[in-house]
Amino acid sequence: MIRLERVSKVYHPSVPGLRDINLNIGAGEFVSIVGASGAGKTTLAKLLIAEERPTRGKIEIGGWDITGIRSSDIPFLRRQIGVVFQDFKLLPKKTVLENVAFALEVAGIPGRRIRDVVPQVLKIVNLHDKAERFPRQLSGGEQQRVVIARALVHRPKILLADEPTGNLDAINAGEIIDLLLKINAFGTTVVLVTHNREIVNALRRRVITLDEGKIIADHALGKYLIPA
């Protein structure tokens, strides 16, 4: 599903973001990418949604080589990957319903289908009774659930969650992780980028550890490693 071949990203010669990354993530996997701040986790996430281009190497998403993706093709890529951000990135002037529907509108999905699908997805994240609220009227946990609903609504094959629990308390963080597991159970590949040790250790799924831009560990039933 996701394939990186000798990928490097260099922002500055003395500070490489990623170095020589080789990575394969299969369909339906739940993978945690962990590491300390500056390890290269977010750079990797940005490469997967073409927010950044690799300096060297090759990236494939679902068999599509996105290494040199054209700017006009990026929206099509992003419609296939659901993305959850730490800072939510909700549109403040749109309601919960409109924020979720927007991900379908940009893809040209007919209105009738949007009116069918969006309430269902809001029900999954337990926000169907807050559909007409604006993001500022929701708690952090609720906002993050809206983001997940938006990421899910077009049934992506991959869900990329970049520090989705970073701004949440333990209870809300637990709820978000449960949601991600539920989504993964339906067959969606989930890539969780985090530095939350408790969450990673509790998951008991594949863990890829990054340090200084390199993969230092990749374990099928891994734990959060602290680099020496």
Next chain:
Amino acid sequence: MSLFINLWRIIVTAWKHFVRNLWLALTTVFVLVLALLSVNVLLGVNALLTGAVRQLEDKIDVSVYFAAATPQAVLEQAKFAMVALPQVKSAELVSAEQALAQFKQANQNDPKVLDALAELEQNPLGGVLILKARKPADYPFLLEALKNPQFDFAIESKNFDDHAFAINRVREIGASVSVFGAGLIGVFALFSILIVFNTVRVAIYTQREEIGIMRLVGASNAFVRLPFVLEGIFLALFALLISAGGVALALAYLEPNLRGLFDGSEPGLIAYFQGNIFGLAVAQGGTLALLVALSSWAAVGKYLKK
């Protein structure tokens, strides 16, 4: 179908954005209105000046005094010959009797003049031909045309209005002011363009994060850009309506109050704006809408690259 759906969504998004960002929209509209009003004020001043010069030009005439006892046929001949010229706007013939009656009327409170007149056995005044040219520049031609041998012998004097010199000066000043006014309108238009461009840029700068989010969830560049462009056009049309209302109110107040400066006649402001309403609306609304649309397009583009 998909194109239609997208177009409809872009229109709805633009309208919702306009309503939900009302304060930002109103601030932008306010600046756009100021830009339009400044251009309209200069257009109005130019129209007033043109009206003033035209009114002064209307006062110019040539009075041709014929000798007393000139036969009516010669007077008619002179009028006929002059009216035939394309440069002549009007020709009024005052007969000797009418001239005498007007003279008496003008001096009715001066018994000495009336007594002196009564002493004379016959009418001392001849007929008068009053000529108005279409353009002030035509008067020298008319004066030359009066040297016609068919009636030149009967002309006692010609009075090219005493104001001619002053009017020529006003014309020169008017021409200079018109050039200056056009230049000033150009400068104001340029300032307005810069102000509008920067206002739109600032308005879009405040929404840069939203633009980034739209891109992150898979919106194409056009889907992000077009609502902003369309919203800009809404703002421009809204500003046009408000400034048109402002101009109409100003005209309703100014026109009657400026009559005193124009000897009680129309200053011509309303006539100018009414006569050019379609052209002005299209030129100002079109230019503003185009400007705002282009500014929005360029300003959003800056954040689409990120």
